[in-house]
Amino acid sequence: MSETRSDMSTDPRGSQAPGVATLPPLVALEQHLAPYAAHSAQSRGRRYPERPPSARTEFQRDRDRIVHSTAFRRLEYKTQVFVNHEGDLFRTRLTHSLEVAQIARSVARNLRVNEDLVEAISLAHDLGHTPFGHAGQDALNECMREHGGFEHNLQSLAVVDDLEEHYGGFDGLNLCFETREGILKHCSRENARTLGALGERFLQGRQPSLEAQIANVADEIAYNNHDVDDGLRSGLLTIAQLAEVELWQTHYEAARGEYPDIEGRRLVHETVRRIINTLIVDLIDTTTRNLTEHAPGSLDDVRGAPPLVAHSEHVAAQAAVLKRFLFKNLYRHYRVMRMANKARRVVVGLFDAFTADPRLLPPAYQSKQEAQQPRLIAHYIAGMTDRYALKEYRRLFVIDDN
Numbered sequence: 001m002s003e004t005r006s007d008m009s010t011d012p013r014g015s016q017a018p019g020v021a022t023l024p025p026l027v028a029l030e031q032h033l034a035p036y037a038a039h040s041a042q043s044r045g046r047r048y049p050e051r052p053p054s055a056r057t058e059f060q061r062d063r064d065r066i067v068h069s070t071a072f073r074r075l076e077y078k079t080q081v082f083v084n085h086e087g088d089l090f091r092t093r094l095t096h097s098l099e100v101a102q103i104a105r106s107v108a109r110n111l112r113v114n115e116d117l118v119e120a121i122s123l124a125h126d127l128g129h130t131p132f133g134h135a136g137q138d139a140l141n142e143c144m145r146e147h148g149g150f151e152h153n154l155q156s157l158a159v160v161d162d163l164e165e166h167y168g169g170f171d172g173l174n175l176c177f178e179t180r181e182g183i184l185k186h187c188s189r190e191n192a193r194t195l196g197a198l199g200e201r202f203l204q205g206r207q208p209s210l211e212a213q214i215a216n217v218a219d220e221i222a223y224n225n226h227d228v229d230d231g232l233r234s235g236l237l238t239i240a241q242l243a244e245v246e247l248w249q250t251h252y253e254a255a256r257g258e259y260p261d262i263e264g265r266r267l268v269h270e271t272v273r274r275i276i277n278t279l280i281v282d283l284i285d286t287t288t289r290n291l292t293e294h295a296p297g298s299l300d301d302v303r304g305a306p307p308l309v310a311h312s313e314h315v316a317a318q319a320a321v322l323k324r325f326l327f328k329n330l331y332r333h334y335r336v337m338r339m340a341n342k343a344r345r346v347v348v349g350l351f352d353a354f355t356a357d358p359r360l361l362p363p364a365y366q367s368k369q370e371a372q373q374p375r376l377i378a379h380y381i382a383g384m385t386d387r388y389a390l391k392e393y394r395r396l397f398v399i400d401d402n
Contacts (some may be wrong), residue, residue, distance in 0.1 A: 029057060030057065030114065032112060033112055033113060033114060034111070034112040034113060035296075035297055035298055036113070036210060036291070036296040036297065036298060036299060036301060036302050037112060037113040037114050037209075037210065037211070037299070038059070038113070038114045038117050038178050038209045038210075038211050038299055039114070039299075040057040040058040040059050040114075040116075040176075041058075042299070043058050043059075043176045043177060043178055044176070044177035044178065044197070045176065045177060046174045046175065046176055046177070047161070047170070047174055048169060048170040048174050050169075050174065057116060058176050059114060059116040059117040059120055059176060059178070059179065060116045062116075062117075062120040062173070062175045062176055062179045063116055063119050063120040063123065065166070065173045065174075065175065066120055066123045066124045066127075066160070066173065066175075067123060068166070069127070069159075069160075069164050069166065069173060070164060070165075070166075071127040071128075071159045071163070071164060071383070072094070072097075072123065072124075072127065073094075074383065074385050075092060075093035075094035075097060075126060075127070075129075076092055076093075076094040076385075077092065077385035077386055077387055077388070078092060078093040078094075078126075078129055078130075078131055078133075078385055078386060079092065079093070079131065079132055079133045079386050080092055080093060080095075080096050080133060080223070080226075080227070080230070090230045090233070090234070091226050091227075091230055093126045093129055096126065096222060096223060096226065097122060097123050097125065097126055098123075099222045099226060100122040100123075100125065100215065100218045100219050100222045101118075101119045101122035101123050101218075103218040103221055103222055103276070103280060104118045104119065104121075104122045104214050104215045104218035105118060105119055105122075106280060107214050107217075107218060107280060107283055107284055107287075107309075108211060108214055110284045111210065111214070111284065111287060111288065111291070113209075113210045113211050113214070114211050117178055117179060117182070117209070117211040118182075118211040118214050118215050118218075120175070120179045120182075121179060121182030121183060121211060121212055121215040122215045122218060122219070124156060124160060124175075124179070124183050125156065125182075125183055125185070125215060125219060126152070126156065127155075127156045127159045127160065127183075128152045128153065128154070128155025128156030128157070128158065128159050128382060129152045129155075129156075129382075130150075130152065130155075130347065130381065130382045130384075131343070131346075131347070131381075131384045131385055131386045131388070131389040132339075132340070132343030132344075132346070132347065132386055132389070133343075134340075135339075135340035135341075135343040135344055135347075136343050136344075136347050136389075137150065137151075137152050138344070139343065139344040139347035139348050139351075140347055140351065140378055140381060140382065142348075143347070143348060143351040143352075143374075143378070144374060144375075144378050146374075147374040147375060147378075148375070150378055150382070151186070151187075151191075152382075153183070153184050153185050153186050153187065154184070154187065154191060155378075155379075155382050156183050156184075157180060157183055157184050157198075158379070159172070159383075160172050160173045160175050160179075160180065160183065161173075161175075161180070163379060163383070177197070177198070178209055178211070178212075180198060181198060181201075181208050181209065181212055182208060182209065182211060182212030182215055184198060185212075185216055187199060187202045188202075189202060189203060201303065206303045206304060207302060207303050207304075207305060207306070207307055207308075208303070209299060209302060209303075210287075210302055210308060210309060213307060213308065213309035214309050216309075217283060217309055217310075217311075220319075220323075221276060221279045221280065221283075221319075224319065224322055224323055224326065225272050225275055225276050225279075226272070227326055227330060228242070228248070228272060228322070228326070229268060229269070229272050231326070231329075231330045232268055233265075236329075236330055236333045236335060236336065237329060237330055239252070241325075241329055242325070244325070245321055245322050245325050246318055246321060247275055247278075247318040247319065247321065247322050248271065248275065248322065251271045251274040251275050251278065252267075252271045254274060255267060255270040255271050255274060278315070279311065279315065279319065282311050282312055282315040283309065283310070283311055285312070286310055286311055286312045286315075287308060287309045287310060290308040290309075290310060291308060294306075294308060296308070346389055346390060346393045347381060347389070349393055349396070349397065350381055350389065350392060350393060350396070351377055351378075351381060353396050353397075354377045354380070354381075355373070355374065355377060358373055358377075360396065361376075361377065361380060362380070365377065365379065365380045
């Protein structure tokens with residue numbers, strides 16, 4: 001992917017209609033930011049040059065494009081842990097992304113970094129996820145093993161760079177470099193070499209922006225704690241089991257101590273919110289100390305420093321215990337494993353059927369070049385919601401389905 005820096009004016013208001021009151025320069029909206037934050041006016045630009053926005057900053061424009069994208073709407077019907085049809089109250093990729101954005105914005109505001117950028121990254125970070133969560137991703141990666149593999153971070157980048165079809169002048173959403181950088185949390189050295197400037201940090205051992213680092217940690221805070229909530233709601237986890245997790249038990253007992261009469265869902269919510277608050281406050285305090293110690297004076301200094309957004313050792317250890325608990329008791333619960341096994345069968349079945357006869361695909365995903373066909377099939381499957389994947393599977397393999 002080639003990288004083209006567009007001409008971003010220092011006055012991003014663009015042209016003004018006659019008789020309309022002049023807006024204050026939008027760069028003023030970012031004057032409160034610390035020198036090490038990402039500033040819209042200093043962005044490395046977009047792949048395709050565009051006129052500056054007239055009533056918002058460049059990163060606000062990115063956020064808006066993400067929210068209005070087709071891939072973002074599909075997140076409503078993509079699973080987090082529980083497949084969409086298993087219950088209306090469980091998290092989906094959409095609600096998870098909104099929760100990540102809320103946590104990340106709170107942290108960004110306290111650290112005086114760019115809230116709009118951190119929100120854009122948070123809302124886009126799961127756009128490339130397959131149906132059926134990690135089970136779907138693992139299955140599709142295995143199917144693509146001979147064709148470059150499949151990784152949801154790279155797929156998220158493909159969505160915003162190429163697959164969305166909303167604009168007349170370019171494929172994708174044409175997001176700023178900094179937003180795309182934050183979406184790409186992980187990348188192998190082999191893939192990094194194909195990404196131009198976007199892959200350089202993986203080859204040079206450098207860091208992304210603080211905004212990207214914040215979104216990454218906020219993602220983990222959100223899914224660990226809300227998977228506890230969903231696990232208890234589903235009955236796959238119990239309060240008695242969680243007593244072995246220090247982070248949970250400390251806040252559970254504090255909640256009961258302050259509100260002796262609460263029980264059930266109210267007690268669970270009170271405990272989870274206290275855990276989230278502890279993690280956020282510790283993250284802000286520890287990151288503030290790291291910033292004081294390393295004293296970055298610019299975004300480039302952040303890129304050259306070690307990771308600066310982090311928890312204290314004690315809280316990080318507590319969070320790690322919770323994560324291991326969830327892996328053992330929720331993600332490997334036999335009921336979750338049964339559904340994961342079904343999900344793998346659906347993804348593999350779809351991939352094999354489309355590979356055997358690409359004419360079964362919608363025309364837009366049929367390629368005249370045989371070497372490109374597997375990747376197009378992966379794009380098609382990855383873009384499916386849980387229920388659409390199940391419907392396609394029935395269409396292909398059940399006689400009485402249309």
